[in-house]
Amino acid sequence: xxxxxxxxxxxxxxxxxxxxxxxxxxxxxxxxxxxxxxxxxxxxxxxxxxxxxxxxxxxxxxxxxxxxxxxxxxxxxxxxxxxxxxxxxxxxxxxxxxxxxxxxxxxxxxxxxxxxxxxxxxxxxxxxxxxxxxxxxxxxxxxxxxxxxxxxxxxxxxxxxxxxxxxxxxxxxxxxxxxxxxxxxxxxxxxxxxxxxxxxxxxxxxxxxxxxxxxxxxxxxxxxxxxxxxxxxxxxxxxxxxxxxxxxxxxxxxxxxxxxxxxxxxxxxxxxxxxx
Amino acid sequence: xxxxxxxxxxxxxxxxxxxxxxxxxxxxxxxxxxxxxxxxxxxxxxxxxxxxxxxxxxxxxxxxxxxxxxxxxxxxxxxxxxxxxxxxxxxxxxxxxxxxxxxxxxxxxxxxxxxxxxxxxxxxxxxxxxxxxxxxxxxxxxxxxxxxxxxxxxxxxxxxxxxxxxxxxxxxxxxxxxxxxxxxxxxxxxxxxxxxxxxxxxxxxxxxxxxxxxxxxxxxxxxxxxxxxxxxxxxxxxxxxxxxxxxxxxxxxxxxxxxx
Numbered sequence: 001x002x003x004x005x006x007x008x009x010x011x012x013x014x015x016x017x018x019x020x021x022x023x024x025x026x027x028x029x030x031x032x033x034x035x036x037x038x039x040x041x042x043x044x045x046x047x048x049x050x051x052x053x054x055x056x057x058x059x060x061x062x063x064x065x066x067x068x069x070x071x072x073x074x075x076x077x078x079x080x081x082x083x084x085x086x087x088x089x090x091x092x093x094x095x096x097x098x099x100x101x102x103x104x105x106x107x108x109x110x111x112x113x114x115x116x117x118x119x120x121x122x123x124x125x126x127x128x129x130x131x132x133x134x135x136x137x138x139x140x141x142x143x144x145x146x147x148x149x150x151x152x153x154x155x156x157x158x159x160x161x162x163x164x165x166x167x168x169x170x171x172x173x174x175x176x177x178x179x180x181x182x183x184x185x186x187x188x189x190x191x192x193x194x195x196x197x198x199x200x201x202x203x204x205x206x207x208x209x210x211x212x213x214x215x216x217x218x219x220x221x222x223x224x225x226x227x228x229x230x231x232x233x234x235x236x237x238x239x240x241x242x243x244x245x246x247x248x249x250x251x252x253x254x255x256x257x258x259x260x261x262x263x264x265x266x267x268x269x270x271x272x273x274x275x276x
Numbered sequence: 277x278x279x280x281x282x283x284x285x286x287x288x289x290x291x292x293x294x295x296x297x298x299x300x301x302x303x304x305x306x307x308x309x310x311x312x313x314x315x316x317x318x319x320x321x322x323x324x325x326x327x328x329x330x331x332x333x334x335x336x337x338x339x340x341x342x343x344x345x346x347x348x349x350x351x352x353x354x355x356x357x358x359x360x361x362x363x364x365x366x367x368x369x370x371x372x373x374x375x376x377x378x379x380x381x382x383x384x385x386x387x388x389x390x391x392x393x394x395x396x397x398x399x400x401x402x403x404x405x406x407x408x409x410x411x412x413x414x415x416x417x418x419x420x421x422x423x424x425x426x427x428x429x430x431x432x433x434x435x436x437x438x439x440x441x442x443x444x445x446x447x448x449x450x451x452x453x454x455x456x457x458x459x460x461x462x463x464x465x466x467x468x469x470x471x472x473x474x475x476x477x478x479x480x481x482x483x484x485x486x487x488x489x490x491x492x493x494x495x496x497x498x499x500x501x502x503x504x505x506x507x508x509x510x511x512x513x514x515x516x517x518x519x520x521x522x523x524x525x526x527x528x529x530x531x532x533x534x535x536x
Contacts, residue, residue, distance in 0.1 A: 024349045024350070025351045025354070028346065028356070031346070032354075032357040035360050111511065111516070112473070112508040112515075113473040113474070113475075113487070113511055114473070115476045116507045116508045119500075120501065120507075120508060123500040124494075124505065126500055126501075127498070127499065127500050128501065214369075215368070216369070217369075218370075218372055219369075219477070221371070229369065229371060229372065232372075242379055245376050245379065246376075248372055249368055249372055249376060252369055256366075257363070
């Protein structure tokens with residue numbers, strides 16, 4: 001009888017295979033290097049041309065511009081959300097005329113550039129000054145911020161109405177029927193059963209809409225509102241320093257990244273009961 | 277030959293030709309074509325806007341495709357470079373991107389030229405700067421659309437290509453891209469619409485597009501509501517034309533599915 005009396009001693013792990021140098025690896029390195037050079041060059045430019053005088057002069061203006069941007073976006077998102085409810089219901093209604101009107105509204109505002117809409121309201125309504133004064137509305141449309149707010153709210157209402165409609169229609173019919181068969185009346189079943197499920201679907205599109213509004217709000221600088229972009233243009237026109245735009249870019253990137261991550265956290269938290 | 281072309285072009289001109297809308301309906305008013313009206317200026321603005329969007333599209337698609345390839349690459353460096361690209365250009369307002377490109381390119385070209393030994397003021401073309409800025413923004417969004425379309429294509433398609441002995445690059449062009457286009461078309465259609473609307477921003481750096489031409493007309497005639505209303509209407513018409521066009525393309529792309 002033969003038997004084993006020594007085991008094979010433990011062997012070292014085989015050496016890791018050398019990563020082959022492929023085309024995509026080289027391309028990746030080259031592009032990453034390009035980014036490092038570009039971003040590094042910008043940081044170096046900011047560092048070399050740093051000027052305390054400009055910082056103390058324009059820094060506070062940037063902060064106030066940031067507040068204007070955030071205030072404008074918050075106001076128009078809320079205004080648009082309020083307007084979007086009747087629009088979404090009109091769009092879903094069985095009445096042909098009502099849903100037609102809502103469809104045309106949504107198509108008009110989604111099919112034309114926001115900049116043209118802002119111009120139409122800010123400069124265009126100036127043509128109707130006598131009528132607006134007679135109606136007692138001129139004080140509102142006289143101010144650029146109000147005009148920007150008005151056109152943004154109308155614009156985002158169209159987008160939000162579509163988000164809301166899509167979300168409400170995504171809730172299966174059976175939910176409504178189940179509520180009806182339990183004798184729950186339509187209003188309560190809408191608020192307690194349909195809406196909670198619809199809003200979870202709508203969460204991500206709403207986040208995207210807010211980010212789009214933050215970015216779109218930069219155009220109010222053209223109609224003389226001193227938001228973040230407006231202050232940037234002011235600083236650039238005074239100093240002809242390219243850095244002013246880079247600072248604005250940093251501000252916008254930080255806002256958008258914060259919103260994006262906030263939304264990821266929010267979504268993870270609010271959909272935790274749906275995880276399997 | 278050139279004369280013939282210009283006569284032909286004039287004959288089918290939808291704005292100022294013999295059967296153009298401004299010729300038919302504007303009479304001798306503000307919108308007539310010629311020295312007294314603004315019709316011909318606005319018509320040229322429409323052509324500038326349309327050509328800017330059309331020129332931007334292939335550049336943006338190509339860049340977006342490359343970035344999407346980078347994002348799904350197995351190499352960490354390529355993924356990182358592509359992710360930096362989309363984070364930056366999806367996070368910046370389009371207007372700011374335009375300014376950064378417009379002034380940044382000028383500074384860059386100036387620096388390169390002065391290193392070579394040429395000292396002079398450089399003004400870059402608004403059309404060119406607009407094209408670069410818009411295609412960069414377009415490509416950042418496009419890469420996301422293409423990436424999700426790539427994820428919808430099963431691994432088996434690549435493997436089947438390899439099993440048949442087709443080289444990877446050829447598999448990409450013959451097997452993957454035809455399916456990719458079909459899946460990505462609705463998303464790309466939306467991006468085209470937003471590209472069309474974003475071209476309005478280039479009027480800010482002095483391109484004579486629809487919005488700038490109507491703006492000039494509005495300032496000198498004091499009929500701002502009329503002219504900006506026309507600008508909105510023209511953008512709307514461009515959007516309607518392209519949505520008709522896109523639904524045609526979608527039907528074309530789905531022609532192989534229809535038989536099932």
